[in-house]
Amino acid sequence: MSRLKPILYLLLILPFYGGKAQGQSNLIRAEQQKLHFVKDSIDYVNSINRLGMLYHMKDVDSSLYYGMMAKDLASKLQYPKGKADADNVIASVLYIRGLYQESLQLYTEALSAYKVQKDTSNVSQVTMNIGNVYMSLGDTAKGLELFRQVMRTGRTDSIMSLVYANYCMSNSNLSDDSTQYYINKTRKIAASYKDYRVLIAVKELEFDLLLKKGHNTEALKLLGSTLAEARKYELDDQEIYLLSSYTTFYKNQPDSALHYAWRSYQLAKKKDYVLELIPILKNILSYTQLSGNKDQIISVQQLLESAMAEENEKLKKFVGDYIKYNTIQRDNTVLSLVNKNSKTKIVLLIAICVGGIFLLLFIYRLYQISRKHQRELEQLNLKVVEQNKTLQVNDEFKNKLFSILAHDFRTPLISTISIAGLMKDNPEFTKAEMEQFYGDIERQASGMLESFDTILQWIKQQLSGYQYKPEVLVLHDLFGESAAILKQQLDAKKVTFSNQIPVHITATSDKEMLQFVNRNLLSNAIKFSPEGGTIVISCGQDGNAITVSVADQGQGMDEQTISKLFSVSSNFGSSTQHGAGIALSMCKDFIQKLGGKIWAKNAAPNGAVFSYAIPSTV
Missing domain, CATH: 3.30.565.10 (Histidine kinase-like ATPase, C-terminal domain)
Structure with a gap:
């Protein structure tokens, strides 16, 4: 049973805004309204970058669109920070799509640009995000070392609350005392900046620690108050994760776990947090299978198939958009280098070849992800086919049984009717013959009565027991x-x-x-x-x-x-x-x-x- 982890995505959003907590949808609307009144080109690029990062949890296609737009404008304006911020947005989108190597490449480019600009806050932020990529690639040692590298700077700005929180979440070898230490440091920094979003995330870490210690009553109480706080500040994404925590808490009570998993799904569906639908539905399917209800299992499987198919289509569109963007960027590069000397042209050709190889690797990577989704869909289809076969076998048995019972009644009834007709049409039969006919009718009726009794017993057994x-x-x-x-x-x-x-x-x-x-x-x-x-x-x-x-x-x-x-x-x-x-x-x-x-x-x-x-x- 998987559980959503909200802190990872917080790391990608929060460096762009802080202070008073607001729901992500409200922040997007506010930024879009602000965009209409921005006159300065630099401010316009910054606003587009903020929109790109705000959209990454709700609509990765929109996030990619704003990131590419910001990078194009920043390049034309020769605005290095805007370009680095755009690379950060695009890298975040690639990371969410599971393209870790491509994401790592763009994060590295953004990190180099921030170092040149001596933007220490964003250097820490991107270093931390690179650490997350290595954690996802399975290189835990490298990821934790990058977190420690940021912590050794001794900084106390808002980004450090996320560094401590992420380190605490990612390091499974921490003792309970060490975990509490980093939780306290995270809370102290977040409180000083009135960063309510991180303060709520800290409480989730405390919830996990209480569960680990076996303090279930305290953990449940903390979870309830944290959920109320998330709703107060309209933090829809946090509310989804907190409902998922309830599912984890009730993992040994499938009915309760399913209740909160469905609530988490309904909220994610309502607020368009499409990236969370598939992991939530997989959670729901796991608990539904424990119930053994075939109809519900098939229903959840169909929802999951639909979500995966929709996600697969979005992935294909994402690939097309990104390839198109790379093609446009490459064409612009070619046009800008047309008037340079022959040596530059040779370098350009080499760059095009490298870009082509990168695109091929990128397409192959996306193809692997697409095939993985396809295999999962095929496995789900096989399960549905097997269940249909079982239902068909049961239906065939019932049809055979009804056929047998119908034959048992039809044969003696036809015989009885024939005898009665014979007696009616031939009144000259002797008394002895009539008595024989009466005996035959009596035996037929007795046989039918016995069969009828058998059927009643069968129905009683099958329906009521x-x-x-x-x-x-x-x-x-x-x-x-x-x-x-x-x-x-x-x-x-x-x-x-x-x-x-x-x-x-x-x-x-x-x-x-x-x-x-x-x-x-x-x-x-x-x-x-x-x-x-x-x-x-x-x-x-x-x-x-x-x-x-x-x-x-x-x-x-x-x-x-x-x-x-x-x-x-x-x-x-x-x-x-x-x-x-x-x-x-x-x-x-x-x-x-x-x-x-x-x-x-x-x-x-x-x-x-x-x-x-x-x-x-x-």
Whole structure:
């Protein structure tokens, strides 16, 4: 679960303005209004540079636009500081886009210019930003050394509050006491300049320190007061980061973490902090996956895909704008050197080649970033496809089940209607024939009733589930009750029912579930028993397990049939076997819910034995 880090971006903005805290949107509007009344060219360049830096968190394309405009005007005016400030803006945009090497090159150029101008404040600021680039490149030692280099100057101006804060945030090896030391120094300098934005960032560092020490109550209280302060000063970007801190605080409570992550996303979306949408959505997706809600996961994945696709398009536009800018700059350089001597022209050609190589490297770098986004989108699409496949498999199972049930009702109904029609159209039938027809209708109706009961049990199981009600059950009596219910079937086929379960054997289980299984096993044994056959019910006890067996004297089954007995399949067999398959699959499910297992095998010399084992006690 990632967490946003606001201080890094503060380092890029604050050197251009300080004092009374204002929301970034308000600062942008104020600077744009001021721009209309600026008459002096130098002031105009400075104002454009400020706009470029203010826009970098909300709209990097606008930030790049103002940076390039400021650099072009500063070059024409031969205004070195304006050009260095513009390089600083452009380098910051390249850094945000992940183009660290290109950013490092421009920062280095700006640093050299500030040193020539003896602008010590901006020397410290750019040195610090270069340190951030090295940290992002994974060279922690180099980055921290650059921070220490600035700290060794002993300066106490506003930039130093950011240096101490950044050093504190980036150095994971600091002890708690050292961390508190740098927090105090940051607060002291920021307070002296009434820099409320940094003061709020300091409180975030204190929040992290309190969490590290395990002072969760104090940390939560501090976070709440800091959030209220950020809202008071309309610091939208800080509010987004503070809501992210709530997500970190509630990382072990996914529902609460998701609540604050969504609030952070909604605020970023509302205030157009587009650069934060993707990391926030990745955070939301991580916590949503913990919930296991497939619909919500797919919804968040779609939002993330959309944000990444939009960001990818913006990246392509950014590349085009920057290449176009470089091309224009190069063309201007060429035009300015046309009238120089041949030696200068040779140097120009070399510079063009170098510029071309740089552009190729730049394009290749952007291509790598674009491919990375594309791979992430493909991975998300694969997840959605897999989830759709799972839903399709479930839907196919339901369709097969409905087809089987429809067939079980349709066949006996057609037969019953045919018999009734035959009786109606032929009144000359004898009494014996009529009685035979009545018997057929009665058997068909009984079969449909049994199927209907099976369906009701299935629906009850799938939709509402059974409430497990354990009670002490005498197994001998249970089969006696089942035999009484099926007495008509036993008598019709003259089947002998032999209940050999000892009367003293009891089990603590759910009667409704167990009787459903007993009735179905006994009913199937009657169906497949020959006329005048015998069905034997036996029982054995081994430790805490009781095994019950129902044996008939039918023809038995082949191995393929046995392998499919306890599952529903569209290829199971006849209509009768369809109904048996549904009932037996439910028997298996019920026995498993009771903590047991069920199986079947052929008996010697003929017949089949269906058995189940359940615990004797709960």
